[in-house]
Every structure is written in structure tokens, then in C-alpha cells.
């Protein structure tokens with residue numbers, strides 16, 4: 347049982363001072379509550395917000411932070427990332443994921459959706475650090491039937507193993523330029539049978555869209571609809587190069603689109619996800635950092651700012667407000683993943699972040715959400731609670747130094763093996 351006393355929370359756009367009681371893994375009361383709690387947090391000078399969702403990342407790519415910058419997407423993948431990824435092993439993915447989990451927790455993320463190799467190694471990192479996650483078993487088939495069969499066997503095995511961990515599960519066919527339509531269809535069939543999510547990269551570049559059209563004689567979204575791939579269980583990252591009719595069809599099918607502004611800008615994809623059209627069509631938009639190789643940070647507070655800046659730069663100052671940035675990192679993701687977090691409500695999961703209002707970037711505080719989106723950084727994150735447990739306290743994650751040391755040693759060995 348944890349009692350947070352005299353902390354600020356947002357109610358009807360106003361900051362009020364209140365108490366929050368956490369019992370087991372849920373918020374059990376908000377208001378004038380007193381209780382003989384095992385643990386009392388003095389909330390004076392702190393604001394409580396719901397934990398933030400990072401809805402598209404490749405956690406273990408912290409390994410490649412600063413490894414290959416300043417290149418366009420295809421060259422970056424083919425020359426640097428894929429050759430290095432071919433040498434990955436479970437140990438290096440485990441330590442790199444652990445580093446990612448700490449980075450995310452320390453910047454207020456309490457849930458992430460991941461796509462990477464060796465998801466069972468990331469699952470161990472998730473459980474040991476206390477963050478919440480949906481982990482994917484990822485695959486390519488490079489349009490080979492044999493490779494598809496081999497990889498789907500591995501995927502089935504990984505999905506079974508992931509059942510042993512406290513995580514949600516997804517299957518992740520990488521994208522239309524690396525996976526055949528048959529591969530995508532089979533992935534959706536597995537997802538329906540297992541009742542899990544499908545995690546996918548969609549319409550990230552113009553090249554992807556044009557080449558697909560040339561090969562299939564129709565647009566990606568239409569082809570995906572014909573094979574039954576558009577569904578509410580689909581979480582599709584990027585969604586940059588989409589036409590209005592495609593957005594409408596995706597909204598109709600209940601698909602979720604993930605805005606990854608920093609990665610899109612850094613890899614120079616040439617356009618911005620069309621949030622105004624998506625909002626109008628009722629398409630659920632989420633927020634993701636993408637991996638640390640293309641971001642190079644997993645700080646979701648910064649990502650909220652990037653999302654707002656990119657949308658304003660591309661579509662206008664008033665079509666995407668601070669509150670939209672906050673919503674795509676909280677409520678919208680909660681809806682997509684069916685998790686009762688992302689709101690401060692009695693009966694909802696105790697996934698909370700306590701923000702230190704005495705930090706320079708939080709002052710003055712005319713508008714808490716505006717400060718969080720446009721000004722806050724991870725230094726404002728004081729305490730993080732996930733599933734009713736304190737995982738970051740006074741900005742500190744216990745055991746961080748040791749994890750960083752083990753990560754560095756493993757990474758050094760990995761990169762020495764690459765040359």
C-alpha cells in the first residue's frame with residue numbers, strides 16, 4: 347500500500363492538491379484519503395501524471411546509439427544496421443534492453459511496444475526492471491517461401507516462450523518491403539488464433555509506397571485490406587505516406603497508427619504523419635520513439651515535443667496542441683492496448699509518474715501539460731510507479747551503475763566481433 351500525500355493532479359484543467367492511495371497494483375482512492383500505509387510519499391512540490399506509453403520502439407537498439415547517423419533509411423538499414431544485426435545474440439539483446447528499460451522508466455515511460463530479435467531476452471529485462479511491455483516476435487521473409495516457413499516456426503516458439511513472462515504479446519512482420527503478402531496474412535492468422543497484437547512498419551517512405559504500387563498494381567492499404575490485415579489489433583508505425591482514402595479505410599477497420607516524429611525527421615522520410623486527417627477520420631494515433639539507432643533517445647517527454655513541433659511545422663500551429671501530444675502518449679495508447687492505465691482514475695492501474703515541479707523547466711506553471719510537452723525533460727521525473735511498485739525514486743533507478751557496466755562490457759565485445 348502506498349499513499350501519496352498533498353500532490354498536485356489535473357482535474358478539469360486545474361491543478362488541485364490531493365492524496366492518492368495505491369493498493370496492490372491499482373489506484374484505490376483519490377481525494378481526502380487517510381490510511382495507515384506501508385509507505386507514504388510526501389507529494390508537496392510534485393505533480394502526479396499517468397505513466398506514458400512508448401508505442402513503437404526497438405529497445406535493444408540502444409546498442410546502436412550513435413553507431414550509424416546521418417544516412418537515409420534504406421542505406422542506413424542495408425549498409426549498417428542489418429549486417430550488424432545478423433551478429434546479434436541473446437546476451438547482448440538482454441543487456442541493451444535492460445539499458446533501454448531504465449532509460450524509458452527514468453523519463454516517465456511505464457509501457458512500451460517493442461519489435462526486435464530474441465524477445466525472450468527483452469522479456470527478462472522487462473520483468474527485472476519492473477516496466478510494463480508488449481513484446482513482439484519479429485520476422486522477415488524477403489519474399490522466400492522457405493524463409494517464411496523457417497521464420498514462422500521460430501515465431502511460434504518465441505510466442506510460446508513469451509507466455510511465461512508478465513508481458514503482452516505481438517507478432518511483428520517487419521514491413522511490406524521485407525515481408526510477402528502471404529507472410530503478412532499468416533501473421534494476422536497467428537495473431538487472431540493467439541489473440542495478440544500485430545506490430546508493423548507502414549508507409550514510412552515514398553519509395554516503399556511507389557515500389558509496392560509498381561509491383562502489385564495497387565496501393566499498400568488496399569492490398570492489406572484484401573488479405574484481412576487491417577484490424578484493431580494492428581499497431582502500425584510511421585504511417586507517413588498515406589492518402590486520405592487510405593486513412594479513412596484504416597480508421598473504419600480500427601487500425602492504430604504510431605507517430606514517430608524524431609525518427610521520421612532524422613531519417614528524412616520527407617513528410618509528416620497526417621494527424622489532422624487522421625483525427626477527422628477517427629483513426630487512433632499513438633506516439634513512439636522508434637529505436638535508439640534512429641532517434642537516438644528513448645525519452646518520451648522529448649518525443650511529445652517533437653510530435654507537436656513536426657505537426658505544427660507541417661500542418662499549422664493550432665491543429666495539434668500540447669494536449670494532443672499528451673493524449674497520443676496516454677489515453678489513445680491505453681485504448682489501443684486495452685490497458686487500464688493512462689488516466690488517473692480510481693480502479694485503474696497504478697502506473698504513475700511524479701513530476702518535480704521545482705525544476706527550472708517546470709516554472710512558472712501556467713499550464714502543466716504545456717510544460718510537460720514543450721519544456722520538461724527526464725530530469726523532472728522524480729518517482730515512477732508501475733503496477734503499484736516504485737521503480738524510480740528521486741530520479742534514481744536502483745542498480746543502474748551495475749547494469750551500465752555490464753552493458754558496456756557486452757557491447758564492447760559485440761562490436762569487437764564486428765570488425
Ligand SMILES: [Zn+2]
Nearest residue numbers: 547583636637
Ligand atoms: Zn521501427
